[in-house]
Amino acid sequence: MRISARNSIAGKVIGIRHSANTAHVDISIVGTILTAEVTNETVEELDLKIGDKVYAVVKPNDIMLGID
Template identity: 35%
Template sequence: MKISARNAVKGTVKQVHPGAVNTEVVIEIASGVEVVSIITKASAESLGIAEGKEVYAVIKSSDVMVAVD
């Protein structure tokens, strides 16, 4: 895989929650550390997203905000 995004984190699909249009994908990137993504149902099916599959969480953003209490 070659991609221009600088933030690609390898992980394992932990949970898949399909909906009528979108699918929520929970990716475990380290023990106890998860990234959640919402993708189209068609994309999830095309990529063969299923629990236990190794995937990359690709993060492309022009803004990163930091907050504190």
């Protein structure tokens, strides 16, 4: 399935921590680490492994803004 690639940013998988139903996937994006929570089935279906290139896709209304 193809979705709008608009609000996505590429990074590299540097960690995957499974729990009962979901997994936390750490993504390194130019030195900043974002963690995504996805289902274990998604990790399996996308065959995600450490070192893989992956896109973090976020809807605009799920982004909060902060300043220093």
